[in-house]
Amino acid sequence: MEKKISTAVVRRLPRYYRYLSELLENGIDRISSQELSRAMNVTASQIRQDFNNFGGFGQQGYGYSVEVLKEEIGRILGLDQQFRVIILGAGNLGQALAGYGGFARRGFIMSALFDVNPEKIGQKVGDLVVRDMKDLARYVRENTVHIAALTLPKAKAPEVAKTLTDMGVHAFWNFAATDLKLPSDAVVENVHLAESLMRLSYNIVNQSRDE
Amino acid sequence: MEKKISTAVVRRLPRYYRYLSELLENGIDRISSQELSRAMNVTASQIRQDFNNFGGFGQQGYGYSVEVLKEEIGRILGLDQQFRVIILGAGNLGQALAGYGGFARRGFIMSALFDVNPEKIGQKVGDLVVRDMKDLARYVRENTVHIAALTLPKAKAPEVAKTLTDMGVHAFWNFAATDLKLPSDAVVENVHLAESLMRLSYNIVNQSRDE
DNA sequence: TAGATTGTTAATCGATTAACAATC
DNA sequence: TAGATTGTTAATCGATTAACAATC
Numbered sequence: 001m002e003k004k005i006s007t008a009v010v011r012r013l014p015r016y017y018r019y020l021s022e023l024l025e026n027g028i029d030r031i032s033s034q035e036l037s038r039a040m041n042v043t044a045s046q047i048r049q050d051f052n053n054f055g056g057f058g059q060q061g062y063g064y065s066v067e068v069l070k071e072e073i074g075r076i077l078g079l080d081q082q083f084r085v086i087i088l089g090a091g092n093l094g095q096a097l098a099g100y101g102g103f104a105r106r107g108f109i110m111s112a113l114f115d116v117n118p119e120k121i122g123q124k125v126g127d128l129v130v131r132d133m134k135d136l137a138r139y140v141r142e143n144t145v146h147i148a149a150l151t152l153p154k155a156k157a158p159e160v161a162k163t164l165t166d167m168g169v170h171a172f173w174n175f176a177a178t179d180l181k182l183p184s185d186a187v188v189e190n191v192h193l194a195e196s197l198m199r200l201s202y203n204i205v206n207q208s209r210d211e
Numbered sequence: 212m213e214k215k216i217s218t219a220v221v222r223r224l225p226r227y228y229r230y231l232s233e234l235l236e237n238g239i240d241r242i243s244s245q246e247l248s249r250a251m252n253v254t255a256s257q258i259r260q261d262f263n264n265f266g267g268f269g270q271q272g273y274g275y276s277v278e279v280l281k282e283e284i285g286r287i288l289g290l291d292q293q294f295r296v297i298i299l300g301a302g303n304l305g306q307a308l309a310g311y312g313g314f315a316r317r318g319f320i321m322s323a324l325f326d327v328n329p330e331k332i333g334q335k336v337g338d339l340v341v342r343d344m345k346d347l348a349r350y351v352r353e354n355t356v357h358i359a360a361l362t363l364p365k366a367k368a369p370e371v372a373k374t375l376t377d378m379g380v381h382a383f384w385n386f387a388a389t390d391l392k393l394p395s396d397a398v399v400e401n402v403h404l405a406e407s408l409m410r411l412s413y414n415i416v417n418q419s420r421d422e
Numbered sequence: 423t424a425g426a427t428t429g430t431t432a433a434t435c436g437a438t439t440a441a442c443a444a445t446c
Numbered sequence: 447t448a449g450a451t452t453g454t455t456a457a458t459c460g461a462t463t464a465a466c467a468a469t470c
Contacts, residue, residue, distance in 0.1 A: 008461065010413055014406035018388065032427065044427095045463050052429060060428040061470040077409045078416035092310045096303030097404075102388070108408055147411065171415050173408065177229065177313070187418060189411035193308075193402065195225035197319055197384060198288045200358065200400035202221055204382050205289035207398060219437065243451065255451095256439050263453060271452040272446040 009050050013073055015040070016050070020070035032063035082107045085173070086145050088160050089152030090115035090123075090130045093175055097149055099126040108147070112139055136160075140167045147171045154178040220261050224284055226251070227261070231281035243274035293318045295355050296384070299371050300363030301326035301334075301341045304386055308360055310337040319358070323350055347371075351378045358382045365389040 019040055023031060037044035051057050051064075057072050058064040074080060085103070087094045090113050097103075098113050113125055116133045123130045131139065139145075148164050150157050150172060157176035164172075170186045177194055180186075230251055234242060248255035262268050262275075268283050269275040285291060296314070298305045301324050308314075309324050324336055327344045334341045342350065350356075359375050361368050361383060368387035375383075381397045388405055391397075 005417070006461070010410055013413065014403070014409040017409065018403075018406065034427080043463060045465090046461090048428065048430085049462075056429055058428050059470060060468070061426045063427065076413065076417075078412035079409065081412070081416070083412055083415070092303065092307030096307045099303045100404075102405060103408060106405060106409065108412075146415065171411060173411055185418070187411065187414045189407055189414070191402070191404065191407055192225070192229075193311075194313055194317060195229065196400055196402055197314060198225035198228065198290065198317065199221055200382060200384055200398065201289035201292070201294055201319070202224065202287065203398045203400070204294070204357065205292070206216070206287075207396070217437070245451080254439060256441090257437090259452065259454085260438075267453055269452050270446060271444070272450045274451065 005053055009053055012042070012050060013077055016047075017070065017073045017077060017079070020066055020073065023066045024070060029066050030063055031066055031069075033058070035063075079106050082109060083146040084109050084111045084144050085147040085149055086110075086112040086114065086139070087149045087151060088114050088133070088136075088164075089150065089156075090117070090120045090125060091151060094149070094151035095125045097151065098128050111143070111145075114139075133160075136163065137167065140164065140169060145169050147173055149173040149175070150180075151175045216264055220264055223253070223261060224288055227258075228281060228284045228288060228290070231277055231284065234277045235281060240277050241274055242277055242280075244269075246274075290317050293320060294357040295320050295322045296358040296360055297321075297323040297325065297350070297356050298360045298362060299325050299344070299347075299375075300361065300367075301328070301331045301336060302362060305360070305362035306336045308362065309339050322354070322356075325350075344371075347374070348378065351375065351380060356380050358384055360384040360386065361391075362386045 019036070033044040033047045036047055051069070054072070054076055057069050085108050087097055087110060090098075094113060094115070098110050103110060110126075110128065112131055113128045114131050114133045114136055115121060120130045121132045148161070148169050148171070150161060152160060154176045157174065157178055158180055161172060161180050161182060165183055165186055170183070172180060172182070172186065172188045174180055174188055174190045175193070177192055179190070180188055182188060230247070244255040244258040247258055259269075262280070265283070265287055268280050296319050298308055298321060301309075305324060305326070309321050314321060321337075321339065323342055324339045325342050325344045325347055326332060331341045332343045359372070359380050359382070361372060363371060365387045368385065368389055369391055372383060372391050372393060376394055376397055381394070383391060383393070383397065383399045385391055385399055385401045386404070388403055390401070391399055393399060
């Protein structure tokens with residue numbers, strides 16, 4: 001069995017992927033851990049350790065093929081697959097997620113958008129039409145749903161998440177300012193913007209400590 | 212001089228703050244590290260270590276006053292201050308940030324919203340009117356700006372960030388999918404949604420590893 | 423072959439957990 | 447005073463960095 005990959009590594013993988021994409025766009029097809037190290041502000045040692053969690057992708061004396069490395073990391077991240085994402089809550093944030101085209105390029109298809117507000121239901125948001133939250137169960141039954149993005153008030157989020165897990169959806173991209181209590185086979189990625197902003201203000205207020 | 216606080220601790224502080232706020236709302240005015248530990252899924256030991264980075268807020272044999280603790284952590288995070296935030300880019304995400312009322316409660320005042328698109332300029336978004344990006348320099352000169360939220364395309368972000376740092380703004384909430392190269396006295400908090408989504412898909416694809 | 427750079431083991435560093443004396 | 451729980455030191459664990467043998 002494979003060894004457990006730490007969350008620290010998983011946090012870095014998408015960033016590697018992004019850098020490698022940029023390199024490829026700039027026509028750079030080969031790179032050493034040391035060059036990557038300078039560009040990304042991590043140690044070359046860490047880069048090699050990270051990659052070797054998944055087996056070596058490089059060649060001694062040569063370095064890494066940018067294309068191969070990008071491909072492999074993409075595969076590790078699941079970017080060779082397609083994920084169908086439904087968005088719960090058609091507020092500003094839900095609409096922003098629905099409208100942003102960049103996700104589709106990585107295989108994340110925003111496939112439906114739900115809300116309870118009668119004024120929003122039926123409205124177009126990007127390619128999607130806002131659906132009635134009442135139709136959620138039927139939609140999930142009739143369509144494949146890999147990921148549910150929760151962009152609804154924190155009071156509503158746990159209840160909707162519960163409904164969804166009961167119907168077999170077990171991956172959540174959670175923007176609601178609460179920690180979901182979910183079955184152990186559920187996967188959650190939290191995006192707590194208010195907390196992010198507080199970390200920023202911490203660093204502003206305590207800036208002198210770092211210098 | 213104070214000891215350096217690790218980023219791991221800083222990441223946890225806003226979550227403590229959120230929990231304490233909830234406890235207070237529920238009328239709970241006293242808690243032990245052990246109770247908090249169970250509620251938050253961290254060890255009691257870690258909680259006490261975290262708090263003691265800033266001096267003890269508790270009382271032996273009693274525990275912590277929820278109100279005092281919340282107050283103190285809030286102060287550490289800078290929530291006793293007001294921060295004026297300008298938003299660069301009035302796309303869906305910029306509008307979402309401008310429209311969300313929750314930030315103001317914590318002292319983050321969304322005070323202006325800029326875009327280059329003539330069709331957007333002049334439109335109302337929540338309480339704000341979209342301003343012309345050309346007026347940015349004048350605005351910054353004439354108004355206090357603590358934080359700049361960058362919700363613009365990654366191609367534009369570095370240039371705008373540069374302009375802002377030159378004008379003395381040195382705290383950035385960066386939503387653009389790029390790493391800003393900024394002076395060392397700048398403070399940056401990145402929110403890379405695409406990377407967040409990739410971590411989620413990683414965990415979906417590699418779920419069996421964890422179980 | 424010589425030079426370069428990986429893959430991998432060993433050393434170090436830092437963060438988390440455990441333990442317990444201090445004290446309310 | 448006895449019981450409870452913090453504050454803090456010591457032990458452990460895991461992640462990062464350094465070093466170098468393997469090898470392209």
